[in-house]
Amino acid sequence: MTYSSSLAVGRQRYAARSQNTTSFRSKGKAVGPVSNTIILIVLACLVGLLYLTQVTKTNAYSYQINDLKDKQIGLRAEHDQLAIDSARLQAQERIKNSEVANKLVSAVPAGVVQN
Numbered sequence: 001m002t003y004s005s006s007l008a009v010g011r012q013r014y015a016a017r018s019q020n021t022t023s024f025r026s027k028g029k030a031v032g033p034v035s036n037t038i039i040l041i042v043l044a045c046l047v048g049l050l051y052l053t054q055v056t057k058t059n060a061y062s063y064q065i066n067d068l069k070d071k072q073i074g075l076r077a078e079h080d081q082l083a084i085d086s087a088r089l090q091a092q093e094r095i096k097n098s099e100v101a102n103k104l105v106s107a108v109p110a111g112v113v114q115n
Contacts, residue, residue: 031039095101
């Protein structure tokens with residue numbers, strides 16, 4: 001073995017016989033700082049839009065809830081008034097049909113006082 005062939009054998013660690021000695025390594029694709037900033041801005045805009053849609057849905061539901069609460073307050077007031085009217089009407093019927101009312105004698109006015 002000559003000196004040059006011994007050096008050639010030492011260089012062929014990575015390449016076998018009948019292969020190119022040049023090797024290519026693929027680098028991982030990286031995102032640059034400008035692209036990274038643009039992606040972050042787009043993501044922030046998407047999160048903002050999501051937030052706004054949720055807030056508008058909540059506002060729409062709050063209008064419905066307020067309408068239902070107003071309706072409930074009106075119905076409660078009407079119920080209370082009807083309960084008072086019912087008690088008043090039942091009281092008049094009870095008084096007319098009570099034993100004490102039946103024992104009362106109707107009074108006739110005796111006269112008119114003149115001044």
